[in-house]
């Protein structure tokens with residue numbers, strides 16, 4: 015029965031009053047913009063990610079300039095590597111003259127205040143399409159970590175601000191921290207993909223980089239979508255090994271994990287709204303089935319509400335423009 019005195023709707027009666035007690039804020043400063051790069055001048059649209067493209071250096075500079083002017087001052091680089099440079103040992107990943115180090119140097123020259131994050135994992139460079147080195151159908155852990163350290167060093171040497179290992183090998187955070195410190199990069203941050211799930215939501219990303227596994231799947235290193243406790247264990251290890259920021263990925267279907275890590279750790283928490291989340295929203299909106307402006311902001315607000323500080327999102331620029339009004 016209605017208690018005549020209890021009317022929660024009074025606190026929602028107009029926008030001014032609603033804004034008194036709004037708990038969650040979104041601003042361009044919360045976004046990291048993932049960009050796909052390649053070694054060609056052409057801008058190649060990615061079919062399954064409307065609005066996103068593979069870019070060469072000149073197009074990328076324009077994109078970064080636009081993003082910065084909208085208040086998005088952080089990017090993460092994902093390289094589409096030529097097939098002939100892909101090998102089973104992924105050695106192009108630590109070529110200091112490779113695509114990623116070259117682009118970092120060029121961007122840093124032009125945009126000194128841009129924060130550049132880099133992905134550490136072998137999949138874009140691996141002829142097997144796996145994040146680690148493969149032998150007899152197995153993904154080798156410790157041998158992979160050695161290569162990841164060299165990859166991180168090449169990125170740090172080029173000027174990366176934040177190294178983001180997405181490979182899910184055991185022990186890589188500590189090993190990369192030691193390698194960076196030994197080489198004088200103690201100021202370079204590590205943002206760990208701590209709870210990265212073996213998710214079908216990465217499909218469009220693998221199209222974008224042509225990086226899908228050539229055999230099997232990633233379930234021996236990425237986490238089981240059914241599990242939450244395992245995320246806490248990964249968080250404890252990453253924190254002990256010296257991670258600066260912990261990430262949950264994907265975001266939208268894993269809001270409980272974001273909340274768990276927020277409660278478990280005092281480190282900043284990042285979340286990655288991945289390619290499949292982006293593609294679903296875009297596809298529905300292109301069909302006129304959802305209101306794009308509202309859905310974009312709602313999806314990001316929910317990720318922040320769950321406890322994420324920073325969000326990696328392909329909507330970074332679009333959302334920044336919407337927030338500006």
Ligand code: PBG
Pocket residue numbers: 133135137145180181215216217218219220287288289290
């Ligand atoms: C590579 C990597 C992946 C993503 C980010 N880094 C793909 C994968 O693990 O298969 C996915 C990002 C996205 O779907 O937007 N290790």
